[in-house]
Amino acid sequence: MRITKKTILAIGLIASSLTLNSCDDNDNNEMLQRPTALVTVYPTAPEGFFMQLDESTSLVPTNMKTSPFGDKKVRALVNYTIEERSYGGNQQSVYVNWIDSIRTKQPVMTQGSEEKDAKAFGNDPIEIVRDWVSVAEDGYVTLRIRTLWGGSTKHIINLVSGVNKDNVYEFDLRHNAQGDIRGRIGDALIAFNLNSLWKEQPEKVKIKLNWLSFSGKKSVELSLKMHPNSSISNTDVQLISHHIE
Numbered sequence: 396m397r398i399t400k401k402t403i404l405a406i407g408l409i410a411s412s413l414t415l416n417s418c419d420d421n422d423n424n425e426m427l428q429r430p431t432a433l434v435t436v437y438p439t440a441p442e443g444f445f446m447q448l449d450e451s452t453s454l455v456p457t458n459m460k461t462s463p464f465g466d467k468k469v470r471a472l473v474n475y476t477i478e479e480r481s482y483g484g485n486q487q488s489v490y491v492n493w494i495d496s497i498r499t500k501q502p503v504m505t506q507g508s509e510e511k512d513a514k515a516f517g518n519d520p521i522e523i524v525r526d527w528v529s530v531a532e533d534g535y536v537t538l539r540i541r542t543l544w545g546g547s548t549k550h551i552i553n554l555v556s557g558v559n560k561d562n563v564y565e566f567d568l569r570h571n572a573q574g575d576i577r578g579r580i581g582d583a584l585i586a587f588n589l590n591s592l593w594k595e596q597p598e599k600v601k602i603k604l605n606w607l608s609f610s611g612k613k614s615v616e617l618s619l620k621m622h623p624n625s626s627i628s629n630t631d632v633q634l635i636s637h638h639i640e
Contacts, residue, residue, distance in 0.1 A: 427492055430472035435533045435622070436496070438462045446473060447533050448487075450620060456491045469499040470537050470586035472528075497537065498639055499586040502566065505557040516553045517571025520609045524582060531602065531617035534590035540639075542570065545578030551640045554587040558605070563592075568606040583639050590622050597621075 434446035434454065444462035446454040457478055464471075475489040506515045522541040523529060529539045540552065551571040559565040593600065599620045606613055 427474060429474065430495075431474045432472075433528050433530065433537060434471055434473050435535060436462055436464055436467075436469050436471050436494075438464075438466050438468070446471070446489075447622065449532065451485050453486050454489045455486055457488055458490050463494065464496050467496075467499070468588065470497040470535055471495060472497065472584075497584045497586045499535070499588060500553070501591065502554040502556045502587055502589060505555050505567075509558075512555055512558070512567065512569060516555060516569035517551060517573075518607060519550075519570045519572040519576060520607050521552070521568065521570040522608050523568070523604070523606060523613075523615070528584060531619040534619065534622040535586050535588055536602070536604070536617065536619065537584065537586040538568075539582055539584055540570075541580060541582050542572070543576060543578050544581045545575045548573050548575035549640050550575065550583075552585050554604075556592065562603065564600055565603040566605070568604055570607075585639055589619065593621055 432448055432454075434448055436444055436446055438444045438461075442461050444456070444459075446456070448454050454473075454475065456475075471494050473494040474492040476492060478488040478490055503516065506512050520542065524539040524541050526539045528537055530537055536554065542550070544550070550573065553569045553571075555567040555569055557563075558567045589602070599618045601616055602619050603614055603616050
């Protein structure tokens with residue numbers, strides 16, 4: 396909140412400036428607490444890393460030499476500030492205020508039938524929340540999920556491939572609550588890397604996700620483009636506070 400008043404009594408100017416400074420501090424704190432973007436973190440050899448923002452934009456950190464996640468490629472929430480001296484074009488130089496990884500997994504292969512998959516990967520209800528972080532991009536499917544959480548038990552979430560022999564782009568989202576089926580509704584984030592499935596696919600593909608919700612079976616179709624081989628040269632709901640695997 397940035398407000399200026401050109402004509403004001405001196406005493407009023409002092410009082411209002413104190414108020415505005417307080418508001419600015421609060422706004423800045425809120426801005427720093429919220430993620431600026433959802434990115435994919437790519438380590439580069441021998442050191443360093445960059446963050447893929449979208450299909451055409453890469454973010455290069457100026458205040459971090461190595462990835463905090465080692466050599467792992469992960470999806471992450473990041474809060475950053477664009478530097479005045481930036482690369483321009485499809486590369487932006489950014490100052491990373493904070494970054495937090497999202498549990499990122501590979502899809503698993505079906506066991507051959509819905510019954511076997513339910514036994515192997517679980518069949519507990521789960522919801523996919525419509526949110527800006529529920530998105531298919533850069534060869535990853537990132538989901539904000541919602542279910543019941545009772546305590547410290549780790550829930551296991553898997554994306555099962557090969558569930559439809561007539562459609563290689565169809566997946567089942569499976570949830571194993573490991574008996575933790577009572578408690579409060581809460582949210583978490585999880586991501587799946589599908590790039591290894593279609594390495595040579597330059598065009599977007601339409602993938603289908605199936606899952607068991609609390610109101611029955613649901614499905615959704617998403618357009619997904621794989622990550623190119625080279626992008627850069629050298630509420631009442633608690634979010635991301637639950638244990639998932």
